[in-house]
Amino acid sequence: MIRRSIFAAILLAVTTPALAHVGEHAVSGFSSGFLHPFGGIDHTLAMLAVGLFAALLSGRALWALPVSFIAMMLMGGGLGLLEAELPAVESGIAASVIILGVVVALGWRWPVSAAMVLVGAFAVFHGYAHGAEIPADADGVAYGAGFSLASMTLHGAGIAAGVVALNRTIVVRLAGAGIAATGFILALS
Template sequence: MFTRSIATMLLLAAATPALAHTGHDTASGLLAGISHPMGGLDHVLAMVSVGLFATLLGGRALWALPASFVGMMLVGGLMGLAGVGIPAVEIGIAASVVVLGAVVSLGWAWPVGAAMALVGLFAIFHGYAHGAEIPAEAGAALYSAGFALASMGLHGLGIALGLLTARQAHASRLAGAAVAVAGIVLLAG
């Protein structure tokens, strides 16, 4: 069953473009902010991986990694709203999927501070994409709250998956490997 889920995720990654950055949303406010991260497989995989990574480390990492990601994502969102240029945003986002998936796959213990720095760095790219692509009619505050809430939900999903598979370390590691492969497909696309 789990192997089929991984295979399905890989097929979806191979067949789906990174749609979170197409500017296709015309809704405004909170709902637009919530839907934006859900529209791109790259965002979903990276944010779920943050939750899996947090579960791998345990303890205070369960709240510190998601908090670091959301906080720095909001900083990146402000940079996008302000028009500050960040080069290679799409590459940074796809690289976050590869690296976070690989980190989970390898199962190495990281110091929580270093893990927070890693996810925070990648969060800037994700937030920038959200902020730079805010629909013209959306209010920045509600839109930002929406993408922060959606991200927290995806982190929670990753934590729940990590806790469910805690007794089967190979399951989380296999999920991490699948995410990393999906990230490589995104980078190649």
């Protein structure tokens, strides 16, 4: 089952275009916001990596990392809605997938506060990209709520996978390596 999951993730990575890019598609409300993270492999992988990272750290990291990510993602979304200037958004998103994947792959034990800063910094880029995409006539609050709920769902999936596989750390670390490798491929495309 693990091999099939890894194979499916790799296939998705090479066949699905990254959709967390400013201005590439239209959004409207809650359902668009909820579905969006599942259509962009870069966001999906970053959310899963946050969950895996939280599982590796355990304890309060299980809730602190996702909360930090969601809070900073919403802040970044607000900056995008306000059309504030944020340089290197695409690079920040790509870096989030690569770096979070590497951190999980290497099994690095971070202080929870430092891990919160790392995931929060990346979250600003993810939020900004999606906030900048929302059309002026769309319901940004409903979209943001849907997007946040979907992101939390993906965090939960990463945490669940990490907790289930924690006694087999190699599985979690291989998943991190797969995420980092896919992020690198996405950055090159």
